[in-house]
Amino acid sequence: MDITEHELADPxxxxxxxxxxxxxxxxxxxxGSSGRIERERARILAQQGVTALAIRWFGGPGQSPGICEVPLETFTTAVDVLQREGSRRIGILGVSKGAEAALLTAxxxxxxxxxVALSPTSRVWCNVGPSRDGAHHPYRSSWTWQGRPLPFVPMDDSWTSPEPDSGPVAIRGWYELSERTFAHLLPPAExxxxAAxxxxxxxxxxxxxMWPSLPFxxxxxxxxxxxxxxxxLIARDDAGHRPRLPGESPASASPHFQYGGTPEADALLGKAAWPQILDAITDGSPPALTS
Known part of the structure; x- marks a missing residue:
């Protein structure tokens, strides 16, 4: 399918x-927390007949340098753009912290x-990285709505990795410890x-x-x-944090974090999910051309 592309710089x-x-x-x-613009994923979706808008939602000009008190209006503005492009059915596809944003926006x-929430969380977590003031601590919410921070769960900094310091770290246990430590803060952060x-x-x-996305x-x-x-809900017990959709490049290894799964299992989860993703996005019908 022929597609058109437009680079955006504002907002x-x-x-x-x-x-x-x-x-x-x-x-x-x-x-998610990579902060990148998901260009490849957007192109794959457009090849299926939908308009896809991939944005940098933190770390760009005028934005918080980290995932700290990011306004959910960032994403409702993107819904405005899609509507102006003629979209009458609106979807949000996010992974990890992007899935957290997608759920909250809805x-x-x-x-x-x-x-469509890949590797989601069921609750609001604290900031990942600094806010506009450059501070990482004390912990603050990842998100705001109408200028007010959303209730969140902080991290328990007493956690230490059981793995050697020399290689990538699995931090799922850090989230699981934080849930136990701050159990009293879980209900308001759900x-x-x-309601969506x-x-x-x-x-x-x-x-x-990375975090217990299947229990979430x-x-x-x-x-x-x-x-x-x-x-x-589509799941595979052997897949990790980064499901790969058909046609996507393999996920690159990280020097800092373990993501779990294997390239094969992550691809199989993406392959199993892909027909369901397209069905959900289009509501079971081929997208209609608008011009």
Missing amino acids: WEGLLVAPAHGSDVGVLVLA VHDPRVDIV IPVE RADLLLIAGGDDA AEQLAQRRRSAGATVR
Whole structure:
């Protein structure tokens, strides 16, 4: 399918990729804590007939240098852009911290029709990196809405890695310890997905070494089901934090973190999820061309 691309510089850096004849389905594509613009993923989605908008949501000009008190309006503004492009069905596809943002945006913006959350969390966590003032500590919320920080769970800094200092670290245990230490802060920090109008598709690996995304996904699914809301969960016990969709390049190794899984298992999870992702985004119907 022929596609067109437009580089964006305002109100944030990004890439808008669309079928040459437009589409009535639009998807906001969010990376996790890498901070990158998910160009490849956006292009793959556009090849399927949807308009895809990938943005840099922190670390760019005028933005917080870290994931610290990032305004959720960053993402509702992206919904505005997709609507101006002719999208009548709006989705958000995010991974890790991007999935956290996607879920929260759907809670606060009823225009979102579907969230695809890869390796999600079920609650709001503290900042990853510094805020605009350059400070990492004391811990603050990752997000704000209408200028107010959302309730969050901090990290327990007494945690130490059981692994040697010389190699990449699995930090899942740090999140699990922090849940136990700050159990009294979990309820207000839960993401109330039961209040979102959007449908929800969750994709998670049981061998995630960054945080326990499969238990998180199961918590989100249970919350939705208890409220009688729609939810789908696709999982593989041997996959890690970075599922790879068909056509995507293999994920590069990190010198700092272990992500769990294997390239084969991560690709198999992405392959299993891909038809469900397309079905969820398009609501089971081929996207309509708009011009």
